[in-house]
Amino acid sequence: MREFAEIWSYLSDAPLLWLTATLVAYAIGDAAARAARGAALVNPVLVAVALLAGLLWLTDTPYAVYFEGAQFVHFLLGPATVALAVPLYDSLPRLRRALLPVAAALVAGSLTAMASALAVAAWLGAGRETLIALAPKSTTAPVAIGIAEAVGGSPTLTAVLVIATGLFGAVIATPLLNALGLRDWRARGLAVGVAAHGIGTARAMQVNPEAGAFAGLGMALNAVLTAVLAPLALGLALQAGWGGAPAPQAGATAAGMLGPRPSVTSPQGVP
Amino acid sequence: MIHALALLLTVQLAGVVLTGALGLAVPGPVLGMALLLAALMAVPRLVAVVAPTARVILGHLAILFVPAGVGVVGHIARLGDEALAVGLAIAVSTVLAIVVGALTFVAVARLTDRSDRADRDA
Known part of the structure; x- marks a missing residue:
């Protein structure tokens, strides 16, 4: 041997x-x-x-x-992300006619993903670090990690939750959307791209090219939207005392809590 | 194929350089996607250059997430007694986000389609 x-x-x-x-x-x-x-x-x-x-x-x-x-x-993830412009270009005529539904579904899906994840985890007693990593989990990994780091979260934990979300979304999307009886490939693709980023987009691409194009669009738009909304949602959630942190004093605003890399064990943070 | 790869990588490079230089929160490749879309709209001839290779890569998009997925497995133990809370939060929020996103799209599409038709009929 x-x-x-x-x-x-x-x-x-x-x-x-x-x-x-x-x-x-x-x-x-x-x-x-x-x-x-x-x-x-x-x-x-x-x-x-x-x-x-x-x-x-x-x-x-x-x-x-x-x-x-x-x-x-x-x-190859990088060039593949760039290549998503091709199915998007092919879908442009249908996208132009669907601008309003796309915008509405993007905002609704993105907010739902963030708010419900924070609420469920806080209700089950998750700590502050976990909540920070959960808030941006539906967006693509590099954006999520950047958001979490800016609020003092762990990049590794964030990456783990992002990938887990993508895998779960890719597995659940088709049976879930079939059960709802939805046949509009644009709606199906966009919702999956917003909720489950690239892994969901990969799944949509396997099911239908138009769903794949709209999933890629949903992923790209949600990367931008989450970068704006996640710090705000986190600020509200942490201020409300979710994640075990006591509610801050009247003077401590959300902006104060979201300064550059506050220490997790700050006086008013987790004991 | 070489031309297509060169174009994809050039656009990605431009996206990475731009996000770095401007301090944008969006990752370079995502900005690259927007740049390539703009390039395709400006010069439709480029579609024939890049489309065959793009379709090959995108046809196997899922495999590109395998290395990161393998990395996640080793970290699941790190979650410890928060594993249940995190697992349920991910499951519930992902199901809700997909349902709410898809239903919102269909509902708004129905409204706008109706007003389109009304415009045509008027």
Whole structure:
């Protein structure tokens, strides 16, 4: 078995192994999703993530080593986001006629995602750091992390909640929208893009190109809107005493709480 | 395909440089999407250059989230006793946001379509 150990130590240092594993795991997930013919939980991303996480755990491989191979896939997220302009361009004639519905659904979906996430988590006793990471979770990861950091939240926790939201949204969207009996691909796509950013957009793209275009639009618009609304929503929620922080004194305004990187253990913060 | 990739990366680079220089909250690639859309509207000839490659990449958009997804698994334990609160918050808010967003779109679309028709009939 020494040969195997040698080959393994050579391979596990090179990006080739984990790049290949990522592609093969996704191919398996994709095949499983096709075989299950739309069963909600058999989402190709979910299957691939579960397979790879299990493999990393079995082989005791740190995530940093895995990412050296996977980074080539991860890198393409940038150009892919830019490429969303193409289906958007194709949908322009229909988009021009739907400006009002798009704007209304964007604001309604974005506010609902933020307010209900904060309310449920605060009701179940989540702390301040968790609330900060939850508020921007429906927007694309780099924006969410920027928002959370500006309010003194943890970038890692925010990234975790963003990805979890995307995966959940991608899994639930099709059965949920089918149950509602909605057939307008523009409405379905936009709602999923607003609620579940890029992962939801990827799912919409698999279901229908027009839904994919509107999902990409919803994701892009919500990135801008969340950057504006999330700090305000958080300010209101924390001021109301959600997240365990006592309600601040009359003098402490939302703006004061949202200054550049306030310490989480500030005098009026979490004990 | 090389031309398309060069165009996509150039636009992304422009988006990243612009967001950095102007201190915008929007990520570079998202601004890049807006820039490419503007470019396609200004020069429709570019569509033929970029569309085939864009469709290939977007056809496999989901795989691009796998590396980040794998990173998340290791952090689930970090949530500890808040896991239930966070899980329920994500599930409830995502379901509500999709339902409210889609229903709002359909309701407003029905209103505007009706006024379009009324305009035509008048």
